[in-house]
Amino acid sequence: MKIKLSQRLSWDQDQVSHSRLWFSEAGVPPSEKVVLADDTFSANTLYQLAQDGHAMLWQGDYQNVRQALTALIKRVDRPKRVGSEKKLTSPADIFNHHREEQRKRATILGQLLIPISKTFEIQLRRGQDVKEAFSQVLEEPTEDFVISLRGLLAIISAYEWYKKGILIPYLNQKMTPYFGVFSPARSEYLDLVAYQTLPIPCKLAFDIGVGSGVLSAILAKRGIKKIIATDIDSRAIACASFNMKNLGYSAQVEVIQQALFPNMKADLIVCNPPWVPANPSSPIESAVFDPESNFLKSFLLQAANHLSDQGRAWLILSDFAEHLGLRSREELLQWITDGGLKVVNKVDVKPKHPKTRNNDDPLFFARSKEVTSLWELSK
Numbered sequence: 001m002k003i004k005l006s007q008r009l010s011w012d013q014d015q016v017s018h019s020r021l022w023f024s025e026a027g028v029p030p031s032e033k034v035v036l037a038d039d040t041f042s043a044n045t046l047y048q049l050a051q052d053g054h055a056m057l058w059q060g061d062y063q064n065v066r067q068a069l070t071a072l073i074k075r076v077d078r079p080k081r082v083g084s085e086k087k088l089t090s091p092a093d094i095f096n097h098h099r100e101e102q103r104k105r106a107t108i109l110g111q112l113l114i115p116i117s118k119t120f121e122i123q124l125r126r127g128q129d130v131k132e133a134f135s136q137v138l139e140e141p142t143e144d145f146v147i148s149l150r151g152l153l154a155i156i157s158a159y160e161w162y163k164k165g166i167l168i169p170y171l172n173q174k175m176t177p178y179f180g181v182f183s184p185a186r187s188e189y190l191d192l193v194a195y196q197t198l199p200i201p202c203k204l205a206f207d208i209g210v211g212s213g214v215l216s217a218i219l220a221k222r223g224i225k226k227i228i229a230t231d232i233d234s235r236a237i238a239c240a241s242f243n244m245k246n247l248g249y250s251a252q253v254e255v256i257q258q259a260l261f262p263n264m265k266a267d268l269i270v271c272n273p274p275w276v277p278a279n280p281s282s283p284i285e286s287a288v289f290d291p292e293s294n295f296l297k298s299f300l301l302q303a304a305n306h307l308s309d310q311g312r313a314w315l316i317l318s319d320f321a322e323h324l325g326l327r328s329r330e331e332l333l334q335w336i337t338d339g340g341l342k343v344v345n346k347v348d349v350k351p352k353h354p355k356t357r358n359n360d361d362p363l364f365f366a367r368s369k370e371v372t373s374l375w376e377l378s379k
Contacts, residue, residue: 002139009034009113009146011057020115021145023138025154025180026282028110030146031055037112039064043071050111057113057146062124069112069149076105091325091366095278098362103281112149118142122152133159137179155179168214170194171221173247175214178239182287184214188349189316192374193270194218196347199312205268206230206306208260208299211287213240213253215270220249227253228262233283260298261306269306271299272316277326293327297335304340304379313341315375318351323366336377345376 003023010019011034022030033053037046038060046068049056058065088094115123118141120134133155147155158179165174166184170191177183184190193215202224207216210229219227231237237257244250256262261269274280274290281289290296296317303313321327336343348371350356356367 003137004139005141005145009055009057011036021141021143023145023147023151024110025151025284026106028107028148031111034113041068043068043075046112047072047075047108050108055111055113057115058124058149060124062114062122062127065112065114065124065149069109072109072112076108091323094362095324095326095366099278106150106281110148110150113146114149114152115144115146116152117144128156130156136162168217171217171247173217175212175217175243176239176246177212178235178242180235180284181233181239182211182284184212186351186353188351189272189372189374190214190218192316192347192349192372193314194222196314196374196376198222198224199267199310201310202267204228204264204266204308205270206261206266207253208269208271209273209295210240210255211236211272213243213255215272216240216253216255217243217247217249219268219270220244220247220252224268225252228266229253229255230258230260230262231255232257232259233286261302265306265308265311267308267311269303269311269313270316271303271314273299275318276321276324293331293335300335300339300341302339303377307379309379311378312344313377315377316372317375318370318372320366320370323369324363336375340379341377342379343375344378347374347376348372 005021005023007022007030008019009022009030010017013036034055034057035049036059037056046056050072088097117123120131122128122130136159137155161177165176167174168184169187175184203226205219205224205227207227207229210216210231213229216227216229229240234257237255241255244253244255273296274286274288276289277293278289279291280286307313322329351370351372355361356370358364361367
């Protein structure tokens, strides 16, 4: 489902009021303080304006505003002076401080704004062709609009991945990621699902929180005849439906938009829920951040009611939150028990993404210890 614009950005120019439609994927409201900026503005001036809460609607050259963003990034990411920040010792405090710093960073870098025509053209000198990229994301608006440069670059990047696809080794085929849908770029958790022994019988499976559809595709390749995949996000539904058709699994996989479980029982229920109990700052972050572990708890408290007598639930979950002090292993085990479930087996794998080896990452202390597990649960 494509996004329809409704909010507006307003500013004054030569004592005349102007406004345009506003687009922010993260749901950031339009700024109330807007200045017109161009190639004559120095990087330091732009940085000071952004720090003071001013959005800067660019009027100059597109390639120059991209260079201006690079200059802003260098200033935002400049190392803090030694001793200028309070020493934090609690893992949860370190995580919350990091999230707040990331929020401030995103706010400053999001202040460079780009005018876009209603026909999806960048209204700046030397603007690149972004028509196809925007057509994948937005309904064609009835008038011109404004987007942050970072938001524009995210759409361009997502479109490049859309065209290129992501190879899934087990499938030996490429998945097509959609803008705003969590990408199946990490393979270690996919292998857990690809090689875990299936329950017997296994005629019907559920994939709860389908996202791109990668787990459904793996289950289909493993020979499960009927898979029902659910998600509440309309873009995930569109993405998974496209991938099932493109991969040749649409006869096996039914994709439906709803929360959690279909009103029936399955031999296998697979779920890879968001794994960090914190508030998402954008729609796509809902694939990672789960406020107060509400999704996880709901899944565990309801799964038993939707399992056949010999059925199994596969919960694929990182323990990253445990190392951050945001959720304990005891809490997880208690939720499993409270849902009338028991642990039959647990298979672990170490993540391989680059952050697990980045000593400069403020959360390296937790990422370096992270383990992703497939918890096999029964009634």
